[in-house]
Every structure is written in C-alpha cells, then in structure tokens.
Amino acid sequence: MKKIAFLGCGNMASAVAYAASLDKEYKLYMYTPSNTKAIKLADKLNGTHVKNIDELENMDIYVLGFKPQTIVDASKQFKHLTKNKMIVSMLAAINTKKISELFDSQDVLRIMPNTPMFKNKGVVLYTQNKDSGDHDKFMSAIENSALIYKCDTDEKLDKLTTIFGCGPAYIYYLQQVLENTLLKLDPQFENSGKFITRLFEGSTMMTQDENDLQSLIDKVTSKGGVTIEAINRLKGSAIQEGFYQAIDKALVRTSQIADKMDKLS
Ligand SMILES: NC(=O)c1ccc[n+]([C@@H]2O[C@H](COP(=O)([O-])OP(=O)(O)OC[C@H]3O[C@@H](n4cnc5c(N)ncnc54)[C@H](OP(=O)(O)O)[C@@H]3O)[C@@H](O)[C@H]2O)c1
Structure with missing residues (x-):
C-alpha cells in the first residue's frame, strides 16, 4: 500500500x-x-x-x-x-x-x-x-x-490549461450572459438559473449521440428560419476573437506568476 x-x-x-x-x-x-x-x-x-x-x-x-x-x-x-x-x-x-x-x-x-x-x-x-x-x-x-x-x-500543459483548467469559468460566464438576456426579455421569469443550467445540460447531453458540433448546429437551424438569423449574427460578432484574446491574457498571466516565483526562489 x-x-x-x-x-x-x-x-x-x-x-x-x-x-x-x-x-x-x-x-x-x-x-x-x-x-x-x-x-x-x-x-x-x-x-x-x-x-x-x-x-x-x-x-x-x-x-x-x-x-x-x-x-x-x-x-x-x-x-x-x-x-x-x-x-x-x-x-x-x-x-x-x-x-x-x-x-x-x-x-x-x-x-x-x-x-x-x-x-x-x-x-x-x-x-x-x-x-x-x-x-x-x-x-x-x-x-x-x-x-x-x-x-x-x-509549455503545452500551460497552453491547454487555458481551455480545460479555466474552461468551467467560461461556461458559467456564458450561462450568466444567457441568463441576463433571459431576464431582460422576461424580468419575472422564475428560477432562471435552473432553466439556463438545464439548457446547457440538455444541449451537452445531445452530443452523446452526435459529436459533430456543426451537424448539431445544422439540426437546430433551418434555412430561412429563426435560429439561423441569431447564429449568423453571433458568427459575425467578436466572440471567437474574444476567446483568442482571453486565452492570450490567461497565458500572459501564467508567465507572470512563473516569473514572480523565479525571482522569489
Ligand atoms: N480552483 C481551480 O479551479 C484549480 C484548477 C486547477 C489547478 N488549481 C490549483 O490548485 C491549487 C489549489 O487551489 P485551490 O483553489 O484548491 O486553493 P484553496 O481552496 O485556497 O486551498 C489551498 C489549500 O492550501 C493550504 N495551504 C496553504 N499554505 C500551505 C502550506 N504551507 N502547506 C500546506 N498547505 C497549505 C490551505 O490550508 P488552510 O486550509 O489551512 O488555509 C488550503 O487547504 C492551486 O495551486 C491552483 O493553481 C486550481
């Protein structure tokens, strides 16, 4: 033992x-x-x-x-x-x-x-x-x-930490953004957190049967429909660029902490 x-x-x-x-x-x-x-x-x-x-x-x-x-x-x-x-x-x-x-x-x-x-x-x-x-x-x-x-x-571990170590915070942040949007649309919505969590849980569980994300998106977006309008707007926005920048920031902070420790020891 x-x-x-x-x-x-x-x-x-x-x-x-x-x-x-x-x-x-x-x-x-x-x-x-x-x-x-x-x-x-x-x-x-x-x-x-x-x-x-x-x-x-x-x-x-x-x-x-x-x-x-x-x-x-x-x-x-x-x-x-x-x-x-x-x-x-x-x-x-x-x-x-x-x-x-x-x-x-x-x-x-x-x-x-x-x-x-x-x-x-x-x-x-x-x-x-x-x-x-x-x-x-x-x-x-x-x-x-x-x-x-x-x-x-x-170095690879430090890089991937910005996805998997930090990742839960990104997910909760996205949930928060959606919940705030929900409450703007319907300020009286009760148990908004529970419902948004269910949205994430349920959507994630769908990937158990189909893990090609594009095909999952395709299933929710029909040509000329409502969701495709929303998705096209998101694609044209700064979300992807924002994530690259967020990850760069996290990596810079990793180096700063490591440098500080180097100087202390
Ligand atoms: N949180 C995350 O999502 C996450 C993810 C990946 C990695 N990490 C890493 O995990 C580590 C811990 O983070 P955490 O969020 O779990 O911290 P935490 O909840 O604040 O716990 C820190 C623990 O360290 C103890 N401690 C302080 N000084 C010590 C010493 N000299 N000797 C032994 N134990 C000592 C504290 O003891 P007391 O209870 O007596 O104060 C406490 O139990 C960090 O290095 C972080 O980088 C965290």
Missing part, C-alpha cells in the same frame, strides 16, 4: 484526493496549516489527518495542493521530506523543473485538474519529468473522475 500526503486540502486537492481514495492501494494523509480542511477531508475520505509536519515522514507520494504564491515558503517547510520522493503538483504556472528544484526530487508528475472532477466529469492534463509506473498508476486513479490527457511539455 502506498502512502500519499496531501499538502493543502482546498477545493482542487479535495477533488484529486477523492479520485485517489477510490483506489484501495492508496492510504491518504491530509495536512493543512489551519487543520480545519485537513480534518474535514480526512473524515470524508477515510484518510488520516496529520497535525504536525514531522508525521509526514516516509510517505511515498507528496501531493502539492496549495496556491502557487505559497510555493517558496512551502518548499522550505517540506523539502527535507520530499527529497527524492514522488511529487504530484497541481499548481498552476509552476513547471516540473521548478518543482523539482524546490522540492529536491527528480520524480515530478504535474497535473492540471478542473472542478468538474467533483462530479466525475473532469478533464485532467498532465506532464512528467520521467516515465514511471507510479505516475501511470496515479493517473489511472485520476481516471476515476476525469478524462486524462498527456502533454509532452510544460
């Missing part, structure tokens, strides 16, 4: 821990500075809450689940434990080389999960600094809750 320590038990680490907990070959240990979230997660997943860092010695895998901004302080706290151990990092913007240097290990699996993992519908990107059966095993556990996609470089 392999022992995994979760260093940080916030939103994303909880989703990853949940997937790992489904593999009975892993024994889970949870640590957070304020204890609260670690206790809660350990209770929920039948793991062990760890109060003192010293109790984290001799783990097989250390999962970094704190914010990127915390990495330099955290590396000072944990480096003596993580030396030459397998590290799984979910930190945005911090590449495998940096993790390897800061945590003194040549065995780094970098993952980029997204929040739909909570519903077993996530997408998790990953990259690694070496091939390893232990990495493969960890990723099979992740597959309990997500589709997984291997990126051959950190």
Whole structure:
C-alpha cells in the first residue's frame, strides 16, 4: 500500500484526493496549516489527518495542493521530506523543473485538474519529468473522475490549461450572459438559473449521440428560419476573437506568476 500526503486540502486537492481514495492501494494523509480542511477531508475520505509536519515522514507520494504564491515558503517547510520522493503538483504556472528544484526530487508528475472532477466529469492534463509506473498508476486513479490527457511539455500543459483548467469559468460566464438576456426579455421569469443550467445540460447531453458540433448546429437551424438569423449574427460578432484574446491574457498571466516565483526562489 502506498502512502500519499496531501499538502493543502482546498477545493482542487479535495477533488484529486477523492479520485485517489477510490483506489484501495492508496492510504491518504491530509495536512493543512489551519487543520480545519485537513480534518474535514480526512473524515470524508477515510484518510488520516496529520497535525504536525514531522508525521509526514516516509510517505511515498507528496501531493502539492496549495496556491502557487505559497510555493517558496512551502518548499522550505517540506523539502527535507520530499527529497527524492514522488511529487504530484497541481499548481498552476509552476513547471516540473521548478518543482523539482524546490522540492529536491527528480520524480515530478504535474497535473492540471478542473472542478468538474467533483462530479466525475473532469478533464485532467498532465506532464512528467520521467516515465514511471507510479505516475501511470496515479493517473489511472485520476481516471476515476476525469478524462486524462498527456502533454509532452510544460509549455503545452500551460497552453491547454487555458481551455480545460479555466474552461468551467467560461461556461458559467456564458450561462450568466444567457441568463441576463433571459431576464431582460422576461424580468419575472422564475428560477432562471435552473432553466439556463438545464439548457446547457440538455444541449451537452445531445452530443452523446452526435459529436459533430456543426451537424448539431445544422439540426437546430433551418434555412430561412429563426435560429439561423441569431447564429449568423453571433458568427459575425467578436466572440471567437474574444476567446483568442482571453486565452492570450490567461497565458500572459501564467508567465507572470512563473516569473514572480523565479525571482522569489
Ligand atoms: N480552483 C481551480 O479551479 C484549480 C484548477 C486547477 C489547478 N488549481 C490549483 O490548485 C491549487 C489549489 O487551489 P485551490 O483553489 O484548491 O486553493 P484553496 O481552496 O485556497 O486551498 C489551498 C489549500 O492550501 C493550504 N495551504 C496553504 N499554505 C500551505 C502550506 N504551507 N502547506 C500546506 N498547505 C497549505 C490551505 O490550508 P488552510 O486550509 O489551512 O488555509 C488550503 O487547504 C492551486 O495551486 C491552483 O493553481 C486550481
């Protein structure tokens, strides 16, 4: 049985821990500075809450689940434990080389999960600094809750993060735009959020039978009809360009965070 320590038990680490907990070959240990979230997660997943860092010695895998901004302080706290151990990092913007240097290990699996993992519908990107059966095993556990996609470089993972890591926010934003439009048309509409969510859910489920998006669009838009007018207007608008620009901005921010961490360490 392999022992995994979760260093940080916030939103994303909880989703990853949940997937790992489904593999009975892993024994889970949870640590957070304020204890609260670690206790809660350990209770929920039948793991062990760890109060003192010293109790984290001799783990097989250390999962970094704190914010990127915390990495330099955290590396000072944990480096003596993580030396030459397998590290799984979910930190945005911090590449495998940096993790390897800061945590003194040549065995780094970098993952980029997204929040739909909570519903077993996530997408998790990953990259690694070496091939390893232990990495493969960890990723099979992740597959309990997500589709997984291997990126051959950190740069690729950073790029694709702007689609899959950031993606849930884009979807909620689109929902918000549609909901606001709905309420403009009918200010009295009750349960607008529930109805818009159903629109997204139902439409997405249709792709289970037919995944060619153009053909799905064609089915809703008949020539000379109403929807085609609306779709043609959207095609002529700045939506596509807006997405390219949004993704560029997200990538610039990735570099800024990475540069800042470089200067701190
Ligand atoms: N949210 C997303 O959609 C998303 C997607 C992909 C990747 N990520 C990555 O996931 C990571 C966590 O993000 P999050 O949104 O889950 O954060 P979060 O909910 O704020 O959780 C952060 C956790 O880190 C703990 N922590 C702080 N300092 C620590 C230290 N020195 N040692 C150990 N634990 C420490 C906190 O402990 P306390 O509870 O005691 O404060 C808390 O449990 C980030 O690196 C982010 O880049 C997030």
